Amino acid sequence: MSRGPRTSPPGSGVALAFGLSALSSIGLTVVYAFGGQPQLEGLLLGVALGGLAVGLVRWAQDLMPGGGYVEQRDTEMGGTLQSDAAVRLFERGEEEVQRRSFLGKALGAALGALGLAALFPIRSLGSAPGTSLVVTPWADGIRAVTIDGEPVRPEELAIGGVLTVFPDGHPDAADAQTLLIHLSPGTYRPVTSDREGWAPEDFVAFSKVCTHAGCPVGLYQPADHRLFCPCHQSIFDVLEAAAPIAGPATRPLPQLPLRIDTEGYIAAGGDYSEPIGPGYWSRPRA
Ligand code: FES
Numbered sequence: 001m002s003r004g005p006r007t008s009p010p011g012s013g014v015a016l017a018f019g020l021s022a023l024s025s026i027g028l029t030v031v032y033a034f035g036g037q038p039q040l041e042g043l044l045l046g047v048a049l050g051g052l053a054v055g056l057v058r059w060a061q062d063l064m065p066g067g068g069y070v071e072q073r074d075t076e077m078g079g080t081l082q083s084d085a086a087v088r089l090f091e092r093g094e095e096e097v098q099r100r101s102f103l104g105k106a107l108g109a110a111l112g113a114l115g116l117a118a119l120f121p122i123r124s125l126g127s128a129p130g131t132s133l134v135v136t137p138w139a140d141g142i143r144a145v146t147i148d149g150e151p152v153r154p155e156e157l158a159i160g161g162v163l164t165v166f167p168d169g170h171p172d173a174a175d176a177q178t179l180l181i182h183l184s185p186g187t188y189r190p191v192t193s194d195r196e197g198w199a200p201e202d203f204v205a206f207s208k209v210c211t212h213a214g215c216p217v218g219l220y221q222p223a224d225h226r227l228f229c230p231c232h233q234s235i236f237d238v239l240e241a242a243a244p245i246a247g248p249a250t251r252p253l254p255q256l257p258l259r260i261d262t263e264g265y266i267a268a269g270g271d272y273s274e275p276i277g278p279g280y281w282s283r284p285r286a
Helices: 012-033 038-062 080-124
Strands: 162-167 178-182 203-207 219-221 226-228 235-237 243-246 258-260 266-268
Touching: 012 038, 012 080, 038 080, 203 258
Parallel strands: none
Antiparallel strands: 162 178, 178 203, 219 226, 226 235, 235 243, 258 266
């Protein structure tokens, strides 16, 4: 099939496609750097890859030699006609080399820009949880409330009783769900001196998130002060700062310091003693 007369210099379509691809990749980098916009990023990535593909296909179609060639055997050597033809051929070859060099640079620019744009998504592959694994909504003075948002007074929980509480204003905070336990008078044993004031009126509190795999620790046996996790049967000793005494958990349940506020409600004296939940982020807080 005949392609008709060429109206633009050979290779101009290839350069245009590579240029468009490079510009799209640069645009993608800028959009990503300023916070990203999924639809726009998808569009730019599509144009960048499409431009590369079109450029390579046009290069193969327009600039690479194709088909079979038959070279006539020379019958005469030398002569003006042959010399002129050789000069024209040489000049055409020089042009071709320059064009390919230019297109090679355009291809390099398109690939380089796409590589640069790819660096930003790679940065997103790592986790960046910030302080979310070590900080919860609990803080000094935050009242303990029930799932219904009701603050709790000491007299509302009998000795041996246990209640799931949340920080006031955060009744849906899964990382802050806490077991509030009313111990028998005089049974609390602080494991370190800084925990001496953490059990006002014999109330103690521990994270409800199991340190094995994060299940909610749900069962309290007041006779021997033990907490049970139903998932894999870890058992925690409340009188030993909720240290694990059986099962796969290896870390104590983090303790929440408590105090009674000026209006007589149970409140936190700060955040947990250490990060909650499974041990793979169990580095102590600075
Ligand atoms: S999640 Fe609690 S023992 Fe496994």
